[in-house]
Every structure is written in structure tokens, then in C-alpha cells.
Amino acid sequence: MRYALAGGGKRIRPVLCLAVGDALGVEPVELLPAAAALELVHSFSLVHDDLPALDDDAVRRGQPSAHVRFGEATAILAGDALLAEAYRLALSYGSPDVARELARSTLAMIGGQYLDVTGGEPDLEALDRLKTGALFGACIGCALAVAGVPSDEQAPWRQFGGEIGLLFQLVDDVLDEDGHVLTLGVNGTRRLAEHALRRADDCLDRVAADTSVLRDIAGGLLERTS
């Protein structure tokens, strides 16, 4: 479990959760269990997706994948335990809302991976929403839950999460030269990403919070090169 977590990565999900919380006036320490839980769910999905029966990736972030380093049995169990530990952390809050965000998004993510593996869903955008968008949405949702933002004020925030997830996936496609790049080309895909960034900024115009850090993060996601 530690090996899977310590390999680095961008930590974009916890960063996003903490940044939304910060904009809403929540102390980072209050958000840490939720932020960590989000990274654990992401990490669980990578460990299982790398398995030979799924994507069969022997390398993750320049290091041997968990199953290559520790064997398949341990990797399967480590993935399981990363998911369970994520819920344990999410359940350290008095309200079940953070854990509910996690449960909803984990199910969507696994459903997306299932459709991808079995070829049951040809629609790339539906797949992206399930495989990437749902957990990005939960990053925002967890912060809203901890901040206690009422449901009727959550719409622009949640929409922001959707755009950020899309933006992230589009830039991923450009960097990996797959997904949308196969039909739209690099320039077409980058253009879509720029539109998503613009819509994300529009969402932030509609919330009463200091969103400067979030705008920097969103802009950085468009410019990233890894």
C-alpha cells in the first residue's frame, strides 16, 4: 500500500480538494482525511488497472508496478485495502457525506473500467466521465461536504469539477497521443481543452469565494507536460 502511494504522481485530486476547501474557508487540516481518501481511491484503481488481467502495465511512474514488485496476490489485496482504507478515512467525519461522495464515484470509476475492458461503451466522453470525471467530481464534492455548502449552492462548483475532469482527460490524451487525439488530432483536442478551461473559469465567476488559487491550478492543468 505504501509503495503504491509513495511512487509520486501529481496528487492533483487531493490538491483540488484542498484548494476548493481553502476557497471556502476550510482549514486544510480539516480536509486532510478526505483529500487522502481521494488519493487512496485513485491509487487503488491504478494498482488494479495495472494487473496483467487488466491493462498489464509493468511500469508505473518509472518504477515497477505493484504486482511486478510484490506479486499479483499482494497487489490485488493492496488495492482492496487501499479502497477500504479510503472509506475508513472518509468515515472519520461525523457526517457520512464525504464517504457517500467516495462510494458514488468509486462505483462510477469501476463501471467505466469495466466498460473499457469489455468494450461495452464506444462513447469516449461517457467513458471519460466515468473513469476520470466521477472522482474529480468527488474532489469538489468532498470539499463542499466538509465546508457545509448547501445543496442549492453547489451547482457551479460541481460543474467546475466536471470541466476540470474533462480538461485533465483531454490533456492526458494529448500527452499520450490517444483518446480524442485519434479523431480530433492534437490541435483539435487542445482546443477542446481550452474551451473546458474557459467554462471552468466561468463556473468560478459564479461562486462567492476567493478562487484565485483554483484558477491557477486549472490553468496549470492545461499547460502541464507530464
Place this chain on the structure above:
Amino acid sequence: MRYALAGGGKRIRPVLCLAVGDALGVEPVELLPAAAALELVHSFSLVHDDLPALDDDAVRRGQPSAHVRFGEATAILAGDALLAEAYRLALSYGSPDVARELARSTLAMIGGQYLDVTGGEPDLEALDRLKTGALFGACIGCALAVAGVPSDEQAPWRQFGGEIGLLFQLVDDVLDEDGHVLTLGVNGTRRLAEHALRRADDCLDRVAADTSVLRDIAGGLLERTS
């Protein structure tokens, strides 16, 4: 997911949860999400334990195991989704307590399986407590949570859960001719199971509830032949 659940089995975990709830005056319908979540966690563990990298069991309850029937990728994802769906159900309650019982016991169970697979724990009783006892404990714990039994009245109930888990495992060993039977023989193991049943009954003497159904279930666990 449905295939893994529909294969039958004794459903002893949900039955135990419902019976404790019944003794405490909780309507069965109130306990159904918790009871189903417990069976889903059990089912998740069977699907993953049967995988070639773990116990490599091709048959489960007289039917092809999930990975034999649907392939390894689908079985891994189905196990993941059974676990996530268990949390979603457990989180349908207003309080996070049921889901917390689940998180604690899932982590213990995965830890037990890890120790078993890697040979890191030679102590059979510690293994049994992790692999079987923890989730049996959660069956009781979930019912206590839904019934709102105060922590300082939970001790005999929780002890009952521990004894029932031990009893279940000892009878399993007798039926499978492994575990404790290898050191204590069939008769020695049955004797231990009878002691566990007696202690379980003693626990029920100490709670203010109609425990007749629970006593029948406990007695039935000693007499079961499959």
C-alpha cells in the same frame, strides 16, 4: 456481481445481523441495507480469494468461480464493485456507524488474507479472528448501531459475535478437515466448538433481549453439515 451473489451460500452474516436486530426490537426492513452490505463484503472477498493469484479455486458452491465464468478482469472489477456497493448501502443510514463497522472489518479481513497468502502469521487463532471473526463481529456491530445500543451496553453482544465467529470457523475446519483439525483432530476441534457455543450462550444470558432465535442459530451452526 449478481452471479457472485446469486450462487447461494448460507447467508449466515445477514441472518445474524437481522436476528440480533430482531432481538433488539429493530424492524427487519431497517436492517436490510446493513445485512445486504455484510453479504456483499463477504462476496467480494470470495470473488477475489478465488482468483488464480490467490487461492486459485475454479469452483465455488458447485458452480464455476466468477473468474472462470467471466474472465479475470471482470472478476477483479466485480469484486471491487461489490466492496464499493457494500459501502454505498451502508451509507444509506443517517449515521456513519454502520459503514465504520464495515470499514474496520474489511481491513481486518484483507489483512488476514494477506498474512495467510504471504505466510506471515503462523498463529491460527489470530488468522481466524482476522479472516472470519472481524466480519462476524461487524454483523453484530451493524445491528447494534442501527438499534442505537449505547457503547457501554455492547460488551456481551460483541463477545457473542467473537464466539460465534470462532464457532463458525471451528466447524468449517471439521467439515474441511483442515485448520485446527490438523493439530487437535476432529474430536478436539468439535470440543472447542462446543465450548465456544457455551460461551456464546453465556453472553446472551447477559443481555436484556429475547435471544431465543439467536440461540437456535448458534446451535444450528454447531450442527451444520455444509
